[in-house]
Ligand code: CS2
């Protein structure tokens with residue numbers, strides 16, 4: 545299987561996606577997701593200008609050697625742009641190998657370790673009544689676990705909370721990032737009451753998750769963790785800015801709430817302290833942003849030694865290709881925890897044709913050879929790239945804060 549052509553497709557059906565297509569002399573095409581929210585064109589250029597020329601003529605079966613070549617061979621290591629580009633190549637090569645042997649990809653990763661992947665949906669509301677409606681919608685759609693985000697009185701627009709008529713999509717199609725507000729004291733005061741209310745309305749069984757989105761200091765996060773303990777959360781996500789691994793020592797010493805972190809990480813080195821010192825319970829990395837199946841599998845194998853489980857990032861900015869890769873990996877590994885699932889807008893389905901399924905609260909990658917996703921190129925061309933950015937956050941006095 546010799547690589548004959550490499551194509552980078554940037555398309556925007558509902559939101560921007562970058563997809564890598566690798567075609568071999570056998571006539572097979574493998575797909576990889578290279579979408580990095582708000583920095584899509586940087587990855588597209590990295591792939592087109594610096595990686596594609598290296599791939600032409602190489603053996604598509606040599607997945608590990610190609611990974612090492614792209615990682616070590618660039619001299620400049622890690623970083624979200626580089627690791628997203630490497631991930632796209634890695635996933636496309638796994639897709640090709642699995643198509644070549646006519647097996648669903650999870651079979652090459654060791655076969656299925658479970659019958660389906662528990663998924664969590666997203667509920668958010670500006671007040672309790674909107675939030676209850678949103679949780680009910682998730683349950684009606686079949687979700688058996690729900691992430692709960694709530695408005696905070698006095699904060700006008702906030703991460704994770706949409707108006708009831710619009711799907712939640714943090715990246716907005718504006719030439720510059722929109723601005724949101726933040727007030728840690730107001731949030732810390734308000735949130736425990738929200739979880740108390742949700743627990744008494746929906747009972748003790750439903751797994752509830754919450755995403756702080758990197759906004760607190762370690763001591764604030766410790767206080768929040770303690771105050772949420774009575775409501776038995778499945779996890780508290782990104783309670784402090786993720787790059788400061790040592791911060792979680794302080795959080796951990798004050799609370800037994802399970803912690804999840806890592807959607808912005810891109811390498812096993814971002815996890816060494818967190819995993820080695822058992823400072824987290826769930827690894828949030830996606831296949832798409834962490835160097836592909838080859839690299840994320842290594843992180844999860846290391847995590848498994850410490851009873852730490854997967855909780856792969858699955859927002860809409862992971863394309864259907866990236867989601868399929870996550871599902872094949874999640875089905876195969878032993879230490880699967882939960883899978884985030886934010887279904888794409890219907891228009892995304894005009895371009896990407898995935899075969900994964902969601903039924904009874906469980907995702908399954910399907911049994912087609914390879915990843916089981918195809919791309920409709922004429923449709924992709926109908927949706928050209930449109931600049932879109934994640935918001936930035938400011939405190940009441942205008943100071944820029946973590947978003
Ligand atoms: C999030 C995302 O899914 C999550 O947990 O934190 O909504 C995140 O904000 C986006 O993926 C950023 O690209």
Ligand code: MG
Nearest residue numbers: 755781782807
């Ligand atoms: Mg998150």
